[in-house]
Amino acid sequence: MNAERTAITHADPASTPKVSPRVVGPFKAEVRDVNFYYGQFHALKNVSMPFVDKRVTALIGPSGCGKTTLLRCFNRMHDLYPGNRYEGEIILHPDQINIISPKVEPLEMRMRIGMVFQKPNPFSKSIFENVAFGLRLQGETNRRVLADKVEAALKSAAIWDETKDRLQKGARDLSGGQQQRLCIARAIATEPEILLFDEPTSALDPIATSRIEDLIDSLRGRFTILIVTHNLQQAGRIADYTALMYKGELVEMDKTVAMFEKPSFKLTEDYLTGRFG
Amino acid sequence: MSSTADPSTPATQVASLPQRTNVKRRAAKEPLLDRIIELLLFLAGVSSVAITLGIAGTLVFESLAFFREVSLVQFFTDHLWTPLFADPHFGIMPLVSGTLVTTGVALLIALPLGTIIAIYLSEFAPAGLREGIKPLLELLSAVPTVVYGYFALQLVSPLVQKIVPGTPAFNMLSAGIVMGIMIVPYVSSLSEDALRAVPMLLREGAYALGANRLITAVKVVYPAAISGIASAYILGISRAIGETMIVAIAAGTQPNLTLDPREGAATITAFIVQASLGDNPHDSIGYKSIFAAGLVLFLITLSINIFGHWLRKRFREAY
Ligand SMILES: Nc1ncnc2c1ncn2[C@@H]1O[C@H](COP(=O)(O)OP(=O)(O)OP(=O)(O)O)[C@@H](O)[C@H]1O
Numbered sequence: 065m066n067a068e069r070t071a072i073t074h075a076d077p078a079s080t081p082k083v084s085p086r087v088v089g090p091f092k093a094e095v096r097d098v099n100f101y102y103g104q105f106h107a108l109k110n111v112s113m114p115f116v117d118k119r120v121t122a123l124i125g126p127s128g129c130g131k132t133t134l135l136r137c138f139n140r141m142h143d144l145y146p147g148n149r150y151e152g153e154i155i156l157h158p159d160q161i162n163i164i165s166p167k168v169e170p171l172e173m174r175m176r177i178g179m180v181f182q183k184p185n186p187f188s189k190s191i192f193e194n195v196a197f198g199l200r201l202q203g204e205t206n207r208r209v210l211a212d213k214v215e216a217a218l219k220s221a222a223i224w225d226e227t228k229d230r231l232q233k234g235a236r237d238l239s240g241g242q243q244q245r246l247c248i249a250r251a252i253a254t255e256p257e258i259l260l261f262d263e264p265t266s267a268l269d270p271i272a273t274s275r276i277e278d279l280i281d282s283l284r285g286r287f288t289i290l291i292v293t294h295n296l297q298q299a300g301r302i303a304d305y306t307a308l309m310y311k312g313e314l315v316e317m318d319k320t321v322a323m324f325e326k327p328s329f330k331l332t333e334d335y336l337t338g339r340f341g
Numbered sequence: 342m343s344s345t346a347d348p349s350t351p352a353t354q355v356a357s358l359p360q361r362t363n364v365k366r367r368a369a370k371e372p373l374l375d376r377i378i379e380l381l382l383f384l385a386g387v388s389s390v391a392i393t394l395g396i397a398g399t400l401v402f403e404s405l406a407f408f409r410e411v412s413l414v415q416f417f418t419d420h421l422w423t424p425l426f427a428d429p430h431f432g433i434m435p436l437v438s439g440t441l442v443t444t445g446v447a448l449l450i451a452l453p454l455g456t457i458i459a460i461y462l463s464e465f466a467p468a469g470l471r472e473g474i475k476p477l478l479e480l481l482s483a484v485p486t487v488v489y490g491y492f493a494l495q496l497v498s499p500l501v502q503k504i505v506p507g508t509p510a511f512n513m514l515s516a517g518i519v520m521g522i523m524i525v526p527y528v529s530s531l532s533e534d535a536l537r538a539v540p541m542l543l544r545e546g547a548y549a550l551g552a553n554r555l556i557t558a559v560k561v562v563y564p565a566a567i568s569g570i571a572s573a574y575i576l577g578i579s580r581a582i583g584e585t586m587i588v589a590i591a592a593g594t595q596p597n598l599t600l601d602p603r604e605g606a607a608t609i610t611a612f613i614v615q616a617s618l619g620d621n622p623h624d625s626i627g628y629k630s631i632f633a634a635g636l637v638l639f640l641i642t643l644s645i646n647i648f649g650h651w652l653r654k655r656f657r658e659a660y
């Protein structure tokens with residue numbers, strides 16, 4: 065990890081761009097010089113990177129490097145707690161809105177950007193009402209439209225067959241994997257522009273995990289997806305692009321295949337080969 | 342000990358032998374004091390059960406004596422309750438209606454108010470304010486109920502009489518309102534605990550969909566806490582049904598079969614306290630009627646508690 069070895073085996077870090085030229089548009093969102101502070105704690109440091117439209121981008125890196133922090137900037141979750149501060153811009157295309165600008169309404173951003181959490185968190189309501197929740201928030205009251213959209217979302221989330229006969233039953237009676245797919249259905253029912261996943265499979269067994277991965281794979285092309293994962297194989301399987309973060313900074317972003325085959329930076333290679341993290 | 346074990350002994354039995362000796366050895370080493378304390382704790386546990394059974398037994402026993410003289414049909418259909426009069430009537434319904442109406446008025450106040458306060462404290466109030474309000478609310482439940490009773494009669498009743506002309510000084514409305522105020526802290530405190538126990542993750546799920554704080558609190562947090570909130574409501578209901586001083590002072594001691602809260606009426610508890618204060622010979626029907634009324638009160642409270650238990654089990658949420 066020392067500077068000399070980096071210089072010998074890899075491109076000069078000073079002149080090599082962190083975001084590889086292989087990451088080309090159209091972009092759905094661009095993070096520009098974002099700094100984030102939890103009170104005094106500087107959690108994101110000058111992070112800049114683009115997110116390709118309708119593609120899956122994985123955020124990887126050792127625990128505490130700021131993956132979740134970056135993800136939660138996108139739907140302004142940090143606004144819920146006092147003392148948090150954003151600097152910089154996250155530009156949402158094509159409207160060119162700066163998501164983290166204080167002038168932008170967090171509620172509007174959260175309606176346009178969906179999120180799936182680390183642990184399944186269905187509401188204590190029926191399966192139907194869980195999926196309809198976001199639609200109702202956006203003012204949909206027509207029962208026919210609600211029913212159609214709920215069905216479409218459950219189908220897209222590959223959980224329709226398991227739930228179609230029990231839509232009015234409590235969502236908390238589903239298994240963990242089913243609950244997580246239900247949460248995905250809840251997030252996509254409103255057709256958000258970006259979908260955020262924060263380690264969506266870390267609480268699930270391997271079979272439920274692979275079903276979620278297949279599901280995310282099937283959503284590619286419909287949504288711009290950001291997924292935080294600790295699992296490098298998972299990033300390799302489902303992400304078109306991968307970004308490695310370390311201590312609040314972006315180390316490197318590239319096409320997943322390119323990065324896994326030939327990382328540009330020594331730090332990336334060390335991380336991918338399991339030398340730290 | 343195991344050296345004499347027959348080789349034909351089943352394997353399981355042999356395997357369990359050393360374990361059993363271990364237990365014995367540990368038991369032998371246990372200090373005498375520990376075992377005495379264990380025995381005392383056991384007796385304390387048993388005594389609480391025994392006392393409950395004893396009370397229920399007495400109620401049933403004395404009530405049986407009552408029902409040898411008064412038929413169940415009369416008990417449930419007679420419109421008058423005058424067991425201490427020369428021409429006695431034994432219809433429990435006037436007392437039941439008094440209890441239900443005062444309880445109903447109290448709950449109409451305590452449940453909504455308690456719930457709103459709980460939601461406000463748990464979901465909206467800044468931590469400093471919450472820590473300030475909680476002890477104040479708990480002070481409300483520390484006020485002796487006799488004080489509440491006079492508050493109802495001297496302050497609330499004249500007010501009610503001004504707003505609803507023609508209301509008598511003793512009326513169930515005033516008693517119910519004040520009883521409701523008294524119960525608010527019971528409802529709000531337990532409800533708030535239940536709301537605060539709902540994990541942040543669930544709230545974030547609602548916020549992430551674009552919900553504001555009010556919708557999150559009412560549509561997501563409240564349903565998730567419903568099992569604990571149901572316990573709070575049940576406690577409030579039980580307190581209202583069992584409350585004696587406030588109703589005895591402010592609603593009057595005149596049994597009155599009515600559902601109109603503007604009228605005065607005795608509750609079951611008010612009758613019991615009134616009859617207990619007079620000196621009725623132990624074998625008189627008036628004395629036995631106290632137990633019959635007590636048994637009815639006991640059965641009402643018991644069924645509400647059983648219902649609450651069922652509700653809690655039915656809606657129990659595990660996080
Ligand atoms: N609410 C908070 N207040 C203060 N510091 C925080 C808060 N949340 C996170 N941090 C700190 O910010 C840094 C980044 O945290 P973050 O949760 O983004 O890491 P992460 O990359 O998602 O880690 P993990 O893989 O363990 O989930 C960590 O050092 C963490 O301790």
Ligand SMILES: [Mg+2]
Binds near residue numbers: 132133
């Ligand atoms: Mg994280």
